Amino acid sequence: MTINIYNTLTRKKEKFAPIEPNRVKMYVCGPTVYNYIHIGNARPAIVFDTVRRYFEYKGYQVDYVLNFTDVDDKLINAAKELGEEVPTIAERFIQAYKEDVGVLGVKEAVHHPRVTETMDDIISFISTLIDKGHAYEADGDVYFKTRSFDHYGKLSHQSIDELRSGARIQVGEKKQDPLDFALWKQTKDGEIAWDSPWGKGRPGWHIECSAMAKKYLGDTIDIHAGGQDLTFPHHENEIAQSEAANGTSFANYWMHNGYINIDNEKMSKSLGNFVLAHDLIQKHDPKVLRFFMLSVHYRNPINFSDALLESAKNSYDRIENALTNLEHRKEASVNLADDNQQWLDKINALQQQFEQEMDDDFNTANAIAVIFDLVKEANVYLKSDHTHVAVIDTFIDTLTAWLEVLGIPQTQEEELLDEEIEALIEKRIEARKNKDFQLADKIRDDLKERNIILEDTPQGTRWKRG
Numbered sequence: 388m389t390i391n392i393y394n395t396l397t398r399k400k401e402k403f404a405p406i407e408p409n410r411v412k413m414y415v416c417g418p419t420v421y422n423y424i425h426i427g428n429a430r431p432a433i434v435f436d437t438v439r440r441y442f443e444y445k446g447y448q449v450d451y452v453l454n455f456t457d458v459d460d461k462l463i464n465a466a467k468e469l470g471e472e473v474p475t476i477a478e479r480f481i482q483a484y485k486e487d488v489g490v491l492g493v494k495e496a497v498h499h500p501r502v503t504e505t506m507d508d509i510i511s512f513i514s515t516l517i518d519k520g521h522a523y524e525a526d527g528d529v530y531f532k533t534r535s536f537d538h539y540g541k542l543s544h545q546s547i548d549e550l551r552s553g554a555r556i557q558v559g560e561k562k563q564d565p566l567d568f569a570l571w572k573q574t575k576d577g578e579i580a581w582d583s584p585w586g587k588g589r590p591g592w593h594i595e596c597s598a599m600a601k602k603y604l605g606d607t608i609d610i611h612a613g614g615q616d617l618t619f620p621h622h623e624n625e626i627a628q629s630e631a632a633n634g635t636s637f638a639n640y641w642m643h644n645g646y647i648n649i650d651n652e653k654m655s656k657s658l659g660n661f662v663l664a665h666d667l668i669q670k671h672d673p674k675v676l677r678f679f680m681l682s683v684h685y686r687n688p689i690n691f692s693d694a695l696l697e698s699a700k701n702s703y704d705r706i707e708n709a710l711t712n713l714e715h716r717k718e719a720s721v722n723l724a725d726d727n728q729q730w731l732d733k734i735n736a737l738q739q740q741f742e743q744e745m746d747d748d749f750n751t752a753n754a755i756a757v758i759f760d761l762v763k764e765a766n767v768y769l770k771s772d773h774t775h776v777a778v779i780d781t782f783i784d785t786l787t788a789w790l791e792v793l794g795i796p797q798t799q800e801e802e803l804l805d806e807e808i809e810a811l812i813e814k815r816i817e818a819r820k821n822k823d824f825q826l827a828d829k830i831r832d833d834l835k836e837r838n839i840i841l842e843d844t845p846q847g848t849r850w851k852r853g
């Protein structure tokens with residue numbers, strides 16, 4: 388079955404057709420790293436990680452790129468306030484981001500490009516735009532000539548005239564048209580800067596994503612994603628830059644996640660309802676937080692409150708309880724049941740349904756409803772006197788696989804490193820030499836539990852991951 392994605396560009400659900408078979412080139416706009424992230428930033432991290440996980444579950448390889456904006460006005464101001472250097476602050480909050488979203492089950496991107504490490508590509512991208520007549524230099528700054536790109540406004544569905552009426556040239560800006568936007572900004576004295584053909588300066592915000600997507604994924608990518616608030620102007624500007632420079636379509640599918648409200652109000656610093664993910668994960672089980680975030684479809688707004696989080700915890704506990712009960716019964720199961728096939732068919736039908744919901748624009752809200760249907764069936768099954776280990780195992784495996792797709796994995800154990808495995812194999816050889824076969828067998832069994840298979844050959848012990 389194909390995955391259908393709601394595409395902001397066409398405002399329709401479309402069948403996903405990748406550029407290359409079984410591969411997804413996916414770019415997600417990442418954070419500006421001048422502070423801890425708030426839960427509004429945690430939502431795209433979780434949502435698009437789930438999209439990635441589902442693609443992987445369906446057998447796709449996902450080239451997942453998420454950038455770090457490690458130089459911009461916010462960082463420069465933070466550096467002034469704290470009396471620190473920009474790179475020091477950036478490094479600190481990149482690590483904090485990775486830790487916080489890591490705890491929330493978000494996998495590391497395949498590439499995490501930073502502006503400061505992509506400077507050559509950014510400068511050459513801007514030069515191409517100037518050469519092609521889509522950008523101009525104005526006294527050390529460089530601007531994109533918005534009217535030179537015919538399709539400006541196509542993502543946010545606005546006409547250039549509508550946009551024109553709302554645009555102003557701010558004091559100190561050297562642009563020719565209010566719609567033009569900065570690609571390169573001349574440095575003020577003492578600020579962090581890079582050499583360029585236009586003098587010392589730093590990039591505007593939008594250009595980094597165009598340059599990074601091109602560098603890591605090519606001229607045309609499958610999916611570009613980010614928060615709804617980025618649709619305009621950020622993503623509109625990315626399209627203009629990339630399509631003007633590359634002469635081809637930039638992204639085939641545009642995905643945007645909805646906002647988060649706190650106690651039914653918009654989150655803002657002035658309202659004092661600003662919630663940092665960093666603080667939340669100290670107070671609440673990160674698995675419940677992730678479960679809560681996914682219990683609403685990603686395009687809908689989410690309302691966040693302690694009461695809602697508490698009720699999410701109660702729901703989530705029902706899933707974990709079912710799993711624990713299934714695990715317990717596994718040991719006590721006998722092979723007497725004769726209604727196995729009927730139960731396996733029921734689980735299989737739910738499996739189809741789970742995938743149908745996820746195929747439908749990653750509808751995690753409905754997929755979670757299917758999880759509860761499975762939990763209900765499992766609880767009915769557990770009441771029966773005759774349970775079969777094959778059915779119990781299928782319940783467990785199905786539930787575990789679904790939770791893995793949602794990024795709520797149940798295995799706490801870290802994957803063993805190669806060196807650790809080899810050290811254990813050495814220990815087992817030692818044990819066998821000392822005729823301590825009990826220890827030797829225990830090591831083999833422990834490794835097997837962690838999916839490491841040993842094979843004794845005349846040349847010695849070989850191992851592989853199961």
Ligand SMILES: [Zn+2]
Pocket residue numbers: 415416417596621625
């Ligand atoms: Zn971006």
